[in-house]
Amino acid sequence: MSLKAFKRALWVYHLNTGSCNGCDIEILAVLTPRYDVERFGIRLVGTPRHADVLLVTGPVIKQMVPRVKRIYAQTPDPKVVMVIGNCGSEGGVFYESYNLAGPIDQIIPVTVYVPGCPPRPEAIIEGVAKAWVKLEQLEQQGVL
Amino acid sequence: MLNLLGIDNPLELAVIIVGSFILAPVFGMLYRGIDRKLVARMQGRIGPPIIQPFRDIRKLLMKENIIPDGAIQWLFTAAPFIALIASALLLLYIPLFGRGALLGGTGDAILVLYLLIIPSLAFVLGGFASSSPYATVGAQREMVLMMSYEFPLAVVIVTLASRIGLVTNANPFMLATIAANPIWNLVGPLGIVGALILVFTLIVVTIGEAAKVPFDIAEAETEIAGGLLVEYSGRNLSLFYLADIIKAFAMVSLVVALFFPYNLSPLVGIGIPVLAGIVDGLFFLIKVFVVMFLSITLIRTAMARFKISQVSYIYIIAMTLIALVGSILIGIDLLVF
Incomplete structure (x- = not known):
């Protein structure tokens, strides 16, 4: 099967691992009439079982580690993980804080990083476009 | 076989089979796409392309x-198949594209009422079988909703059938009989008001049936994070997605069959069968679009979700009373005129 179908029907699940809510509000801004990602077929879904893309925000506090792993496992393959914001990418203002289990890529494999504190909605949409490219590369390598 | 179905012409049979098994699901999905596009436009967005449901x-x-x-x-694996098969069965009993239904000679509106329950029941079964607390809550809510909208729906159909039963000897619950004697031709001004109230009731019931x-x-x-379908993914989810689309299309077709069974070709005087069939089919699609726009798209954009306690109240008390007013008006109309 071709991944062409995938590119135009990505369903997104939003996972907050202890974020300050800045990035989460920018994710909501992506869905508003001004940016309207539904025109690309991107939908925010309420459960990881329906998701193709995990949008992870926040620096992963220690209590979230088993939950993050579980939600990653609950998402059906093929899937892509996108980190939104500086905190998830490398710790941000919480860098080396005592209650963190490290940035997200130490817990689950990450495909796309979108830096920014918080990133602009345009940057998030560009990140999703990068995720499409990644899915296509995976297909060419015969992984999927 | 042909005689059993009450259709003599093999070509006619082929047309009906293609209509109910291929065209109806395809147009159901197109209409879902149009619905999403229209909602987006009304919210000031651009919206997904209308082929989005296929993607x-x-x-x-x-x-x-x-x-x-x-x-x-x-049970978890069977539920999506039951939902899809039951929804597809509905299409066999409801007249589509201006033709009779494939099994219309053997099943009436009461059977359609029962068949409408089965897809919802399959959703409920799937929800309970998935053992997720969210899905269980969703399944309980779906059951409450199901029990609530049955009552006003039954009032509408029984009123129609009892009025039509007065003018014909044929079984008034048959959708073909209802199509042959449209309610609007039978009643006076008071009855038309009553029938409009019944149409309103049926449109509100359609929203509940389509779970919008x-x-x-x-x-x-x-x-509750997607409720019933919270644990479903991949193929099973796609079956539920399709069942939902087909059921919405069938329910709207039922509204059309009960209240707007008119065909365009006799009115404009098209005699050639093939051309008349195409005109009637297109006219049916327009009717379905209008009902779907009024019942699903417009209200979905204009309103927020009711509380769970309000939903039962609206259907069991408010909508049933409104439907009864409509049916009493049709009764008074009978006495006066």
């Missing part, structure tokens, strides 16, 4: 199909 289903089919550990496996805002308490993504 969604194609994508879902290539996803992994997960069955959770705690689920009752056979403001009656989407069973799915309620913002509070």
Whole structure:
């Protein structure tokens, strides 16, 4: 099967691992009439079982580690993980804080990083476009 | 076989089979896409392309199909198939594209009422079988919703059939009989008001049947994370997605069959059978679009979700009373004129 179908029907699940809510509000801004990602077929879904893309925000506090792993496992393959914001990418203002289990890529494999504190909605949409490219590369390598 | 179905012409039979098994699901999906596009435009967005539902289903089919550990496996897997098959069965009993229904000679409106329950019941079974607390809450809500909208729906159909039964000897519950004697031709001014009230009731029931805002308490993504379907993924989810689309199309076709069974070709005087069939089919699609726009798209954009306690009240008390007023008006109309 071709991944062409995938590119135009990505369903997104939003996972907050202890974020300050800045990035989460920018994710909501992506869905508003001004940016309207539904025109690309991107939908925010309420459960990881329906998701193709995990949008992870926040620096992963220690209590979230088993939950993050579980939600990653609950998402059906093929899937892509996108980190939104500086905190998830490398710790941000919480860098080396005592209650963190490290940035997200130490817990689950990450495909796309979108830096920014918080990133602009345009940057998030560009990140999703990068995720499409990644899915296509995976297909060419015969992984999927 | 042909005589059993009451259709003599093999060509006619082929047309009806293609209509109910291929055209109806395809147009159901197109209408879902148009619905999403229109909602987006009304919210000031651009919206997805109208073929988006096809892309969604194609994508879902290539996803992994997960069955959770705690689920009752056979029931969890069977529920999507039951939902899809029962929805497709509905299309056999409801007249589509201006033709009779394939099995219209053997089943009446009461059977359609029962068949309408089965897809919802399959959703409920799937929800309970998936052993997720969210899905269980969603399944309970769906059951409450199901029991609530049956009553006003029954009032509408019984009123129609009892009025039509006065002017014909044929079984008034048959959708073909209802199509042959449209309610608007039988009643006076008072009765037309009553019939309009019944149409309003049926439109509100359609929203509940299709589980759309403001009656989407069973799915309620913002509070119970997708409700019934919370554990479904991949192929199973796509089957539910398709069943939902077909059921909405069937329900709207039922509204059209009960209240607007007119065909365009006799009115404009087209005699050639093939051309008349095409004109009637297109006219049917327009009727379905209008009803779907009024009942699903417009209200979905204009309203927020009701509370779970309000939903039962609206259907069991308010809508039933409104439907009874409509049926009493039709009764008074009978006495006066």
